[in-house]
Amino acid sequence: GISEKLLVERIKELLRFVGLENAPNVIASNLSGGMQKRLDIACALIHEPKILILDEPTADLDPLLRKQMWQLIQSINRKGTTVIVASHFVDEIEENCSRIAVLANKRIQKMGTAEQLAGEYARNYEILIETRKKDYSNLNKALSRLSVVDAVIEKNNNIVVYTPEPGRLLSWFAKYCQQKKEKINKLNLAKPSLSEVFESIVKNEV
Structure with missing residues (x-):
């Protein structure tokens, strides 16, 4: 568990971290799509997880917001959290991820760096x-x-x-x-x- 005082401090810290410090009292449903995604990430970070799993974090975002989302993900990773991202945006995965797993038929078919996979399959x-x-x-x-x-x-x-x-x-x-x-x-x-x-x-x- 987490004490109420520590929880309040943690919420303020996370809102600043994800760039929502100016909207602490806004109802979640009234936030934009990009802001809602950042709020979801802030909620997931409350208990400082060692592993964070994100499903299509940049879906339905414009190119600028997609770039900002990846900057946020990289910041989380630099703080020591392993981030697993599921995405159909192959170019984003290639650019931002250190290791890549290719899923097909509900199974991981291959895993490695982008260079390793390219050397073997392309x-x-x-x-x-x-x-x-x-x-x-x-x-x-x-x-x-x-x-x-x-x-x-x-x-x-x-x-x-x-x-x-x-x-x-x-x-x-x-x-x-x-x-x-x-x-x-x-x-x-x-x-x-x-x-x-x-x-x-x-x-x-x-």
């Missing part, structure tokens, strides 16, 4: 190339013949290559540019996204 990296000439006919043909290339797409004056072995491909491309005296305007390497990982795992379990 086959391809995406390499975007823009050359000075922007003439990709010969490059496209040469890339399509390589065993390390899964697909080549031309779009928006760029050529996009999908490969499971970016190191080998980039080494080949450097030699190609040297031989053809090709100048590069832009080259971007994108890691596999958590969305791609999720799709790969779910497809294997369906």
